[in-house]
Amino acid sequence: MKIVNAAHFSTKRDVDTGTETQRQAVLSIISAVKETGDQAVFSFTEQFDRVRLEQLAVTEQERNNALDEVSSQVREALEAAAINIRRFHEKQARQSWIETSPTGTMLGQLVRPLQRVGIYVPGGTAAYPSSVLMNAIPAQVAGVKEIVMVTPPNQEGRIDPGVLTAAKIAGVTEIFKVGGAQAIAALAYGTKTIRSVDKIVGPGNIYVALAKREVFGLVDIDMVAGPSEIVVLADELANPAYIAADLLSQAEHDPMASAVLVTPSKELAAQTQIELEQQLANLPRREIAEASIRDYGAICLVEDLEEGIKVVNELAPEHLEVMIEHPFEQLGKIENAGAIFLGEYSSEPVGDYFAGPNHVLPTNGTARFSSPLNVDDFIKKSSLISYSKQDLLEHGPKIIAMAESEGLTAHARAIELRLKKERGN
Amino acid sequence: MKIVNAAHFSTKRDVDTGTETQRQAVLSIISAVKETGDQAVFSFTEQFDRVRLEQLAVTEQERNNALDEVSSQVREALEAAAINIRRFHEKQARQSWIETSPTGTMLGQLVRPLQRVGIYVPGGTAAYPSSVLMNAIPAQVAGVKEIVMVTPPNQEGRIDPGVLTAAKIAGVTEIFKVGGAQAIAALAYGTKTIRSVDKIVGPGNIYVALAKREVFGLVDIDMVAGPSEIVVLADELANPAYIAADLLSQAEHDPMASAVLVTPSKELAAQTQIELEQQLANLPRREIAEASIRDYGAICLVEDLEEGIKVVNELAPEHLEVMIEHPFEQLGKIENAGAIFLGEYSSEPVGDYFAGPNHVLPTNGTARFSSPLNVDDFIKKSSLISYSKQDLLEHGPKIIAMAESEGLTAHARAIELRLKKERGN
Known part of the structure; x- marks a missing residue:
């Protein structure tokens, strides 16, 4: 990689x-x-x-x-x-x-x-x-x-x-x-x-x-889905074997899947490379995973965690694993990600299959503006307006002024008609 | 009409x-x-x-x-x-x-x-x-x-x-x-x-x-907007002058706007027709409103309110005015409508301009599945997963079984690796 x-x-x-x-x-x-x-x-x-x-x-x-x-x-x-x-x-x-x-x-x-x-x-x-x-x-x-x-x-x-x-x-x-x-x-x-x-x-x-x-x-x-993505944000304390395994669990999906490690640690980067090679060796879907790692995978070396989080927010990944010492402390700074996995036991497959949150997630940077599939995707809202006579009498003139300023006379007249009748004119 | x-x-x-x-x-x-x-x-x-x-x-x-x-x-x-x-x-x-x-x-x-x-x-x-x-x-x-x-x-x-x-x-x-x-x-x-x-x-x-x-x-x-629509559901007690005025307030928007009265009352239908003619006569945007009423307007005569509500749900109108004796009693049956205006003082321009609910509403029948513009349209959600060692040890085997049944070995291995280490194997 x-x-x-x-x-x-x-x-x-x-x-x-x-x-x-x-x-x-x-x-x-x-x-x-x-x-x-x-x-x-x-x-x-x-x-x-x-x-x-x-x-x-x-x-x-x-x-x-x-x-x-x-x-x-x-x-x-x-x-x-x-x-x-x-x-x-x-x-x-x-x-x-x-x-x-x-x-x-x-x-x-x-x-x-x-x-x-x-x-x-x-x-x-x-x-x-x-x-x-x-x-x-x-x-x-x-x-x-x-x-x-x-x-x-x-x-x-x-x-x-x-x-x-x-x-x-x-x-x-x-x-x-x-x-x-x-x-x-x-x-x-x-x-x-x-x-x-x-x-x-x-x-x-x-x-x-x-x-x-x-x-x-x-x-x-729903949002049109692109290839799957994972970004792992890790510090020098993270376990490179876990990182490599999680990167590969994305990579095996699709030759166009993208797996990215963002870290300030050169040592972790080097160890993860070695782990990747070893774990790839006997993977049944090796060809797919190898193509994905080669063409869309990368280790992005950053100055520090702050720069790392900036890269993450720009990528707006579908899956984000945060494998750093105190992951909750950085949570507020992570703005764009479909699902955020905190800590070393929160391996992506936990969320793919079992934990409860949805695995249908925004891909291709759309986590900037879209959400995991959720209940809101299957409901609709209707507004309800039951306006009282008292409020119509009080606020009717403002509504008329706005309608007339937009040149929509029939809108104004629908209110005027009611004001006239209610005022007994 | x-x-x-x-x-x-x-x-x-x-x-x-x-x-x-x-x-x-x-x-x-x-x-x-x-x-x-x-x-x-x-x-x-x-x-x-x-x-x-x-x-x-x-x-x-x-x-x-x-x-x-x-x-x-x-x-x-x-x-x-x-x-x-x-x-x-x-x-x-x-x-x-x-x-x-x-x-x-x-x-x-x-x-x-x-x-x-x-x-x-x-x-x-x-x-x-x-x-x-x-x-x-x-x-x-x-x-x-x-x-x-x-x-x-x-x-x-x-x-x-x-x-x-x-x-x-x-x-x-x-x-x-x-x-x-x-x-x-x-x-x-x-x-x-x-x-x-x-x-x-x-x-x-x-x-x-x-x-x-x-x-x-x-x-x-957001949803791609079509021409504006109003449906008025009214019984024989409704005021035909108000209905006509409200229908025209939609019709004046656009020659392709649609204004529909749904009623079981033939008398109300006839009176509304007369009111429409009279109110159209001196409307500044008469040409637009006339074309809209002619080409896309209609009075739909129904057997009773129940059939009326069925028509309303099929139309799934952008704006629905319910001008019947006890509008709240029918509210539960109304399934599809962008905004629902109840009672004779809830004239559509009240909602267009002033009351508070949004006037950006689903058109062209999309109220079946979409909503007024709302705060949810400007937020995104992220799922959060912080999985514990205890839960991983307990549920890991199920996750592995699911991943293997889908042929995704790297997914299974990301969990196996952690189980092995934590169990000290």
């Missing part, structure tokens, strides 16, 4: 909006699904997933069979994780509120769940049951009644049993065998089989991401 | 992603601003706003002069409105939280303001100081330090004094004379004069909307 000084460490980024060819492909898939619904969905599934399906919906029997195909150890771990995830997210739930005033006016904010949401779960080489928990449980905690999962089938037309088991644990209500841009189009516009949803969440490839961009506004979407 | 039965009342909608020509224009503006920064901004301003500017930033003197150009009545109304808006939004503010466990683990959620946000304020035929208050105050309440306003200058290179006054009242920290897609590009990528922001909010024309879509991900954006 290359070592660079903070001064030469670039944090520049841009957004991936795909190539024109990719975008045109997505537009044509969306318009086909819009026009012919299920027919287009079946046909794209045959084309892209190489399977001719009899039906899109996963049956109750398929869902039940899956439970037997997962080891009891894994199933129990998923169930324990689900309890933690549910408990953490329940703390995020919000209340509607109303305030009354002696003048008779009542103002408030109603908080209600979305009615129907779609969760995209990638298929392909790997299946991630944990992602099903992380996406579906916050929706369930928010009170969403209909949680629809879509995921591409394999060439036998099957869905990973771990994914189906997690869906059961997390309370997913419908599952369809469809992936890619066609899945997003079906969720947004609806087909005969798949009714449209209010919001689509979950990661996917560039076609899925572009399709989400296109339907944004007709339905809501 | 046409009268239709609920059975024939369509609520179908789609999202406006512009024409290919518009999109290409936006892409080329963005790439020019990305490449040449201020130079491109000056040049597009000359091309589109027909003014050659000396500098982009509004000076302190310009800001102060504006205050003298606004009547004291309007200024005082803006100040009173700002107090109400601030007070309402302060109730939305959230706290960071942390939970401790006897096993030593601490989990939490940090809530912090975005650092720098951009507010787009449209120019052109009308200036809306109230919109400046509604966009900037929630950001200020959230704790955002840098609130940057962009708005196109007129042909004399000036900004509306009402808009500048509202910016002063609302605590806007920087103002630049730039509009259109070039303003969005400058806010997203930054130029020498305009530093990049974390989020862009505020309505604009189709070029502004498309540019926001393109930069989404590099920065956050």
Whole structure:
């Protein structure tokens, strides 16, 4: 892993909006699904997933069979994780509120769940049951009644049993065998089989991401996810073996994943390099991890912790591990990070799988302005205004003055009319 | 205004992603601003706003002069409105939280303001100081330090004094004379004069909307706004003059604005039609309002209130006025609406200008899944995980089982390494 000084460490980024060819492909898939619904969905599934399906919906029997195909150890771990995830997210739930005033006016904010949401779960080489928990449980905690999962089938037309088991644990209500841009189009516009949803969440490839961009506004979407990232901020007391192991746990995700160590200690930097080499040697996903470390990994040498935190805030990492002597003492200075792991036992996989906070986190520097997936992503608010006669009589003239200054006479007259009648003019 | 039965009342909608020509224009503006920064901004301003500017930033003197150009009545109304808006939004503010466990683990959620946000304020035929208050105050309440306003200058290179006054009242920290897609590009990528922001909010024309879509991900954006809408749900006791006045206060915004009365009362429908004709007669913005009423207005006749509420929930209107005998009794059934106005004194302009809740509301049916602009739009959350040795020893094996079942060996090893060391193996 290359070592660079903070001064030469670039944090520049841009957004991936795909190539024109990719975008045109997505537009044509969306318009086909819009026009012919299920027919287009079946046909794209045959084309892209190489399977001719009899039906899109996963049956109750398929869902039940899956439970037997997962080891009891894994199933129990998923169930324990689900309890933690549910408990953490329940703390995020919000209340509607109303305030009354002696003048008779009542103002408030109603908080209600979305009615129907779609969760995209990638298929392909790997299946991630944990992602099903992380996406579906916050929706369930928010009170969403209909949680629809879509995921591409394999060439036998099957869905990973771990994914189906997690869906059961997390309370997913419908599952369809469809992936890619066609899945997003079906969720947004609806087909005969798949009714449209209010919001689509979950990661996917560039076609899925572009399709989400296109339907944004007709339905809501979550932030478009980029490759995974970890930054470890460590001082000379940190354990280089732990650091290397945690960096690799990011790196094994994706050749484009990024793993960065920020430290003022040259010795720690050198030791971590050695550990990385050793641990890489017999890693099953070595090729992926090696490419990630080579192309997107770095050790950033800083003058001191203060400069280190500055680099961290500029990177705004998805995952930040703080392995320094007194991590809580620096917490206030860390402004941008999706999830912050404090201390040597808070290894990133603890958060990826089990502790309770969500593992769907803002990537590519978006932690500057966006948040881990949470209950707020599955609620909507409505303002409530019950204005009293007394307040209208008192404040009506100000409202009229503002409306007239903006040239909106009909606005002014809607108030004038009421003032006239109530004053008996 | 046409009268239709609920059975024939369509609520179908789609999202406006512009024409290919518009999109290409936006892409080329963005790439020019990305490449040449201020130079491109000056040049597009000359091309589109027909003014050659000396500098982009509004000076302190310009800001102060504006205050003298606004009547004291309007200024005082803006100040009173700002107090109400601030007070309402302060109730939305959230706290960071942390939970401790006897096993030593601490989990939490940090809530912090975005650092720098951009507010787009449209120019052109009308200036809306109230919109400046509604966009900037929630950001200020959230704790955002840098609130940057962009708005196109007129042909004399000036900004509306009402808009500048509202910016002063609302605590806007920087103002630049730039509009259109070039303003969005400058806010997203930054130029020498305009530093990049974390989020862009505020309505604009189709070029502004498309540019926001393109930069989404590099920065956050608010929901892309469509034309304004009002739905009035009324029974036979409602005042048709008030209803007509309120419908017109939406209709005067835009020929594409939509004003709909939903009622079970044929008599109220007929009376409202007569009132509309009379009130339209001498309205300054008659042409706009007439087109809106003709093309997008309707009276939807329903069997009863229950069917009326069903129509309302399908429409998911931006503004909903409930003018029925006991409006609070029906509140629980109303699922989708940006702002709900209860009773005959809660005329929509009360909320547009003064009461306190935000007037930036979800349009085009997006109230199904999105919310009035609020303090949450200007904060970000970070998860906090401080896992204890005790919990790692106890739960580590479950984490390992989950990671292995997903084929992510490096994840498993990061935990195994720690278990081995702590168990002294």
